[in-house]
Amino acid sequence: MNERMIRFIELLNQMFELDKSDLDFGIYRILNIRRKEIQKFFTEGLPKQIRETLEPFAQGNKDELRKQIAEIEQQAAAFGASPENNPKYKELKAQLQQGTDLSALESDVYSALYNFFSRYYDEGDFISKRRYKEGVYAIPYEGEEVKLYWANQDQYYIKTSENFKDYTFTAGDYTVHFLLVDATTEQNNNKEDKNKKREFMLFTEDEEKYPGVKTFEYNEEEKTVNIRFIFDVPKEAEVKTDEEGKKKKKVDYSEKNKVEIKHWLSTQPTAVMLELLRITNPDAKAKDQISFLDKHLKAYVAKNTFDYFIHKDLGGFLSRELDFFIKNEVMHLDDLDTENEARVETYIAKVRAIKQVGRVIIKFLAQIENFQKKLWLKKKFVVETNWCITLDRIPEEYYDEIRQNKAQVQEWIDMYAIDEILPDLEHTEPFTPVPSVLFLKQNQNLIVDTKHFSEEFKNRLLAEYDDLDKETGGLMICSDNFQALGLLQNRYEKSIQTIYIDPPYNSPSSEVLYKNTYKHSAWLSLMNDRLLLSNKLRTENGSYSIAIDKYEHNWLYDLCKDIFSEDDVVSVAIEHNKKGTQGDHFSFNNEYAIFVVSNLLKNLNEKKRAKDDWEYSQFRNWGSESERKDAANCFYPIYVQDDKIVGYGDVLPNEDNPIAANEIIDYDILVNVPECSEKKLLNASENRPIIAIWPIDDSKVQRKWRYACQNIGEIYNYLIVDKGRNGLLQIKMPKYSDQFKTLWYSSLYNAGDYGTKILTSLGIKKEDFGFPKSIYTVYDCVYAISAQDSIVLDFFAGSATTAQSLRMLNENDGGHRKYILVEMGNYFNKVSKVRAKKIIYSLDWEEGKPSLRNNGISHIMKYMLLEQYEDALNNIQLKKDESLSSLFGDDYTINYMFDLEAKGSLLNLDAFKAPFSYEMNITEKNEMKLRKVDVCETFNYLIGLTVKHQGIIRSYDSLPAAKPTYEGAVDLVKGTQFAFRQIEGTLPDGRKALVIWRTISDDLMVSNAALDAYFEKYRINPLDREYDIIYVNGDNNLENLRTSDESWKVVLTEQEFNKRMFEEM
Secondary structure: OOOOHHHHHHHHHOOOOOOOOOOOOOHHHHHHOOOOHHHHHHHHHHHHHHHHHHHHHEHHHHHHHHHHHHHHHHHHHOOOOOOHHOOHHHHHHHHHHOOOOOOHHHHHHHHHHHHHOOOOOOEEEEEEEEEOOOOOOOEEEOOOOOOOOOOOEEEEEOOOOHHEEEEEEOOOOOOEEEEEEEOOOOHHHOOOOOEEEEEEEOOOOOOOOOOOOOOOOEEEOOOOEEEEEEOOOOOOOOEOOOOOOOOEEEHHHHHHHHHHHHHOOOOOOOOOOOOOOOEEEEOOOHHHHHHHHHHHHHHHHOOOOOOOOEEEEEEHHHHHHHHHEEEEEHOHHHHHOOOOHHHHHHHHHHHHHHHHHHHHHHHHHHHHHHHHHHHHHHHOEEEEEEEEEEHHHHOHHHHHHHHOOOHHHHHHHHHHHHHOOOOOOOOOOOOOOOOOHHHHHHOOOOEHHHHHHHHHHHHHHHHHOOOOHHOOOOEEEOHHHHHHHHHHHHOOOEEEEEEEEEOOOOOOOOOOOOOOOOEEEHHHHHHHHHHHHHHHEEEHHHHHHHHEEEOHHHHHHHHHHOOOOOEEEEEEEEEEEEOOOOHHHHEEEEEEEEEEOOOOOOOOOOEEEHHHEEEEEEOOOOOOOHHHHOOOHHHHOOOEEEEEEEEOOOOOOOOOOOOOEEEEEEEEEEEEOOOOOOOOEOOOOOOOOEEOOEOOOOOOOOEEEEHHHHHHHHOOOOOEEEEOOOOOOEEEEEOEEEEOOEEOOOHOOOHHHHHHHHHOOOOOHHHOOOOOOOHHHHHHHHHOOOOOEEEEEOOOOOHHHHHHHHHHHHHOOOOOOEEEEEOOHHHHHHHHHHHHHHHHHHHOOOOEEEEOOOOOOOOEEEEEEEEHHHHHOOOOOOOHHHHHHHOOOHHHHHHHHHHHHHHHHHOOOHHHHOHHHHHHEEEEOOEEEEEOOHHHHHHHHOOOEEEEOOOOOHHHHHHHHOOOOOOOEEEEEEOOEEEEEEEEOOOOOOOOEEEEEEOOOOOOHHHHHHHHHHHHOOOOHHHHHHHOOEOOOOOOHHHOOOOOOOEEEEEEHHHHHHHOOOOOO
């Protein structure tokens, strides 16, 4: 093989991830399935294409040229002519003289292709550097006044920190954690560049900097192993020399880590060592065998080192760049010597080969990248849905089952310390290991988590609620937030008024995973796509509040100005640490909240003053445009009795005029009061009169109140009665709130006192979540831009401070705000969900136990686990179509292989015959496990269904109908042959929908007869017929049952599921 060809094929193996054959997850697993075929194409197909393009112009064709020249010479001799007069003869002679060696031409082509692709490819990603000239790049400028651009703008950022901070797996009975100690790159001043890259290295213990932090830990009781790493640029000294002590070589940290870990394991109990060093592939050759530890070390590094991005249009980008590359770096005008046509043709052939092969590779790369993009953008399955419901919302007939559930009772003990409840007036019934029904009745704020119960119990309980989604106060989603936002699109489009997020700050201690020096660019890509997706959920007057600090503030502000160009973008400084954190030149004591306020939002809510700081002034207007004629609906009486405001009257007609500013009424009258929809009768007499106060000033000028009659309810309870200098009664209104300013300072914003301490009081360890916001910072950010009935979305939920702030906010202003929180992995299970469940029970905690038990709330919260991008990859099975492969040859491999072969495993529509047992591979602790997924809940979100009622799963056998209405009709009796479930709700466009799920047997005719019987059985009530659309899985004849007064239509669930799951976001 040509040396340059070998180098190029090695690059192709890297670009197509074929050099990672030892990784068995994600895209590596998929590519490994077709590894041999792809490599065969690289080593045989591509070289053949290049050779066929170049051979006619290469040295290897000289024999054929000589043969043709000899034939012309013989013909000329026969006619006594000179061959020099024949143009073809001259051309062939010139080709013979100028012919180029084939291997040299091939080398040039391989060299050019290598140079082109290597400049864009970098460890699993293609970085979009649009070359202008050496060291200078172009950006797509379209005439904007100001252009915001970053290196990865046309790529999706797909990394999460879940496997970065805490990579967890199980080895037999043991749970192993690879834990990352906070990065210290900037502190060590070891800057990353193209020659110095960050490495995963075992943590070196340092009691001064990291007191108590150990490299290795083993806990026999909990059966856990902790191994700590750092991800940093190695110090210059960390090199090794060869045997002669001369040449320096880079340390192989993967090998170094492995050796040190195995040495430590040798000092631990034998069972631990044997489990971690167990060979995972004993049937492989000795050199290919890999231990459980080695497998996960490789996966840990791979998951956090390669494949940061998916390109949004890789084919288009590389095609444009290839054309530019050929025009600017391959084709040179000086080489187009028209006097030597053979040389020109050879030159053009070389260019043609570069372009032809380059395009083939680009098509192949684009196929793989587009396949990954399709999976990334695919709406994800709901794997599991559970509910947390306070006992007061659960019918008492369930209490006996609940109290006997050991797992639920144990959670109450662990989370709420119910075994320590002391008797008092409200809690007379003592705790027992199996609590009594009376104990449950006296502890109504205890939360029942349906994860502890059977599916049958959960479905039966949920069927009790007549308006399920309306009664649900919160939704929590365990997922990458991009995937969660994708699934929420149809259900919550233009429905969310308030979005509060606290994204990673990208500070040295909380950096996002990034490639090389693209720290800010990776972060901007992360934020950009998530802000764009969430923007589709905003109501027209919806607004954002985004927490950030100095590290990314400027970039985020510019990004918000770019995305939300029609909105008011304002940065607010918030003092969160009075002492400050030492910086290079300043001590930083503030963070920021960037508000994106819709221009359709008339005003922000104002910040309430303490009552002692209220300032009272006349409720009557003064100054310009303050007279009655300026606003007729602001001229009405306010009634006072016994020096208290008791109501108000209607607007006085323009032709009528009051006698005086104070009118005495000694007879019964009807008045308006805010809390009553109808007027209230008030009794009055000479001894106890009612005073009607009008907005008339001391000069008897008729003015107006500051609030119109229809709006006075907003401030009614703040108004007071006062006596003026002339002895007349007057109405005063306090200045009880202020407009929010752009500098917030208060001890309540202190993150230590009202963030970390609150978390630790709840029993959440600081190491589980180290940087919580002050509850009052979040409270004010949300309050400023929310209405009392807002849905509040937080897709960087962290420690669920937003949920607690909403509980406090609703209690303070009587609101009914709901929350949607998104977090993933360990944070979700160990912090977010735990805090949410605890603050439902009580707001007051000490050392992880409730200090008050009578201040819980009545609440229903739903939480879901979603399929993730890696799960989607892990479920792909490639099934080769041999007929298409042989028909189209290499074209099949280059253009169609992945889409065609993976089609059946992207969405298994055949499995919809048994929708209640649909299974997928789901990653748990970095291992794939086959488990059931919630197809019904997934479909609800795909069609955007607001669920009204969710029925139980009913099972039946079918018998020939006693009174058949058609041949093959059946009756249903209790049994197991067929299962049905119906869900009712409203679609985003207002149409009423019924979703019927059923199991389908191999005999479709019998299954459809059972469906007909089920439908007739559960639509006796005429109200049940008021549907606009009915979704059913499986081909059916349901529309035959539609009566003349019905207009509903039937939609096949599988078709709708497939369409919605892959529609563009």
